[in-house]
Amino acid sequence: MKCHEARQLLIHYSNGEIGRSERELLQAHLTQCESCFRHLQSLSNVEQQVRAGLHEAADLAEPSSMAWQELSHRLAGRRRERTAPHSSLPLIWRLMGGVSATIALAAVVGAVIVTPSLRPAHTPLDSPSTQITTQAHAPADATTGLESASSVDATQMIAPAPRKKTRPLLLSEPDSFLQASQVRIEPESEFVSQISCYYCLRMR
Amino acid sequence: MEGNEILQLIRRYLAGDETAFAALFHQYNNLVFKTAYVLLGSKDEAEDALQEVFLNVHRSLASYQPTKGAFSTWLYRITVNHCLSWKRKRRFLFFSFDEGHAQHQRQHQRQYPSVELSMHHSVTHEEQVEVADQVLKAMSHLSPKLRAVVALRYYRDLSYAEIATILNVPIGTVKSRLCQAMETLRAVLESTAAESVAQDLLPREAKS
Numbered sequence: 001m002k003c004h005e006a007r008q009l010l011i012h013y014s015n016g017e018i019g020r021s022e023r024e025l026l027q028a029h030l031t032q033c034e035s036c037f038r039h040l041q042s043l044s045n046v047e048q049q050v051r052a053g054l055h056e057a058a059d060l061a062e063p064s065s066m067a068w069q070e071l072s073h074r075l076a077g078r079r080r081e082r083t084a085p086h087s088s089l090p091l092i093w094r095l096m097g098g099v100s101a102t103i104a105l106a107a108v109v110g111a112v113i114v115t116p117s118l119r120p121a122h123t124p125l126d127s128p129s130t131q132i133t134t135q136a137h138a139p140a141d142a143t144t145g146l147e148s149a150s151s152v153d154a155t156q157m158i159a160p161a162p163r164k165k166t167r168p169l170l171l172s173e174p175d176s177f178l179q180a181s182q183v184r185i186e187p188e189s190e191f192v193s194q195i196s197c198y199y200c201l202r203m204r
Numbered sequence: 205m206e207g208n209e210i211l212q213l214i215r216r217y218l219a220g221d222e223t224a225f226a227a228l229f230h231q232y233n234n235l236v237f238k239t240a241y242v243l244l245g246s247k248d249e250a251e252d253a254l255q256e257v258f259l260n261v262h263r264s265l266a267s268y269q270p271t272k273g274a275f276s277t278w279l280y281r282i283t284v285n286h287c288l289s290w291k292r293k294r295r296f297l298f299f300s301f302d303e304g305h306a307q308h309q310r311q312h313q314r315q316y317p318s319v320e321l322s323m324h325h326s327v328t329h330e331e332q333v334e335v336a337d338q339v340l341k342a343m344s345h346l347s348p349k350l351r352a353v354v355a356l357r358y359y360r361d362l363s364y365a366e367i368a369t370i371l372n373v374p375i376g377t378v379k380s381r382l383c384q385a386m387e388t389l390r391a392v393l394e395s396t397a398a399e400s401v402a403q404d405l406l407p408r409e410a411k412s
Binding site for chain 2: 008011012015049050051053054055056058059060064067072074075078
C-alpha cells in the first residue's frame with residue numbers, strides 16, 4: 001500500500017469503519033511508514049477535538065422554553081385554515097370575481113360622488129313648473145316667502161349659478177345643466193355624470 | 205424511548221390524539237434543535253429549524269414507515285434536509301458562526317457574571333466554550349454536505365450506514381466526504397492552534 005492510498009483510509013480506520021483486508025494492509029503500511037502513522041495520530045486528535053467541540057457547543061445551546069407554545073399556535077392556525085371553507089373555483093375565476101367586485105365598488109363610489117352634481121339637473125327637470133311658480137309668487141305671499149326663501153337658499157347651496165339666471169332651464173339645453181352644476185366633481189366621474197345627464201334627457 | 209413507545213405515540217396521533225404529538229415534540233425537540241444548531245451554527249436559525257421540522261413532521265407523519273427505519277433516522281433526515289436547503293438559500297456561513305460565538309459569549313456572561321472573581325470555577329467552562337467555538341469556526345470552512353457528515357458522525361455518533369441512509373447517498377460517498385472534511389478540519393484546527401501558541405509566547409518574550 002502506498003502513502004496516498006493509506007491517507008484515504010486513515011480516518012475510516014480510526015472510526016473502525018474499514019474492511020478486514022484493507023485494515024490488514026493499512027496496519028502493515030503503518031508499521032513501516034512513520035509519516036502516515038503521525039498523520040493518523042493527528043487525525044485522531046482532530047476527531048477528539050471535533051467530537052468534544054460539537055458536544056460542548058450543543059450543550060451550551062438549549063431550545064427556547066416557548067418553542068412548544070409557538071409550534072402549537074402555528075398548528076392551531078394551520079387547522080383553522082384547513083377547516084375554513086375555501087372556494088373550489090379556479091384561480092382565474094376567483095380573480096375575475098375580485099375584479100368585478102372592484103368595478104362594482106368603483107361604480108357605487110362614483111354614483112355617490114356624482115349624485116350631488118345631478119341634483120340641480122334633476123330638480124328643474126322633475127318639476128320645472130313648480131319651481132317657476134314658486135319664484136313667481138314669492139314676493140306676493142309673505143307667509144310662504146320664508147318657506148320659498150329657505151327653499152331657494154337650499155337650492156343655491158347646491159347650485160347657486162342657475163339661480164342667478166332668471167330664466168328657467170330648458171330641456172333642450174343639456175349643456176346648460178352641466179354648466180349650471182357648480183359642485184366640483186372628480187374628473188373620472190365627470191364622464192359618468194355627462195352620460196347620466198344625457199340619458200336622463202333622452203328619456204324625457 | 206424508541207421503538208414501541210414511539211410507535212404507540214405515532215398511532216395515537218394518527219388516530220387524532222394531539223397530545224401524542226406534544227409528547228413526540230418534547231421527546232425529540234432537543235435532538236432536532238441541537239443537530240440543527242451544530243449544522244447551522246446559529247441559535248436563532250436552529251429555533252426556526254425546530255419549528256419548521258416539527259411542522260413538517262406534523263404534516264407528513266402518516267408517511268413514516270417504521271419498517272424502513274427508526275423514527276429518529278427519519279427525523280434526522282428531515283432535519284438535515286431542512287438545514288441543507290436552508291444553507292443553500294442563504295450562504296452567510298461565516299456570519300452565522302460568528303453570531304453563534306457571540307451568543308456563546310453572552311450566555312457565558314449571564315451564567316458567570318463574575319469570571320475574574322471565581323477563576324478556578326470558570327476556567328474549565330471557558331475552555332469548553334473556547335473548544336466549542338474553535339470547532340464551530342472550523343466547521344464553517346466546510347460545505348453544508350461535508351458538515352452534515354461530520355455532525356452526524358461526531359455529534360450523533362452514527363455509523364456510516366446510518367449516515368448514508370439519512371443523507372440518501374452510498375456509503376462510499378459518506379467515506380469520501382468524511383475523509384475530505386476531516387483533512388480540512390485538521391488543517392484549519394492545526395493552524396488555529398499554531399496561532400494561539402504564537403500569541404501565548406509573545407507576552408513571555410516581551411517579559412523576558
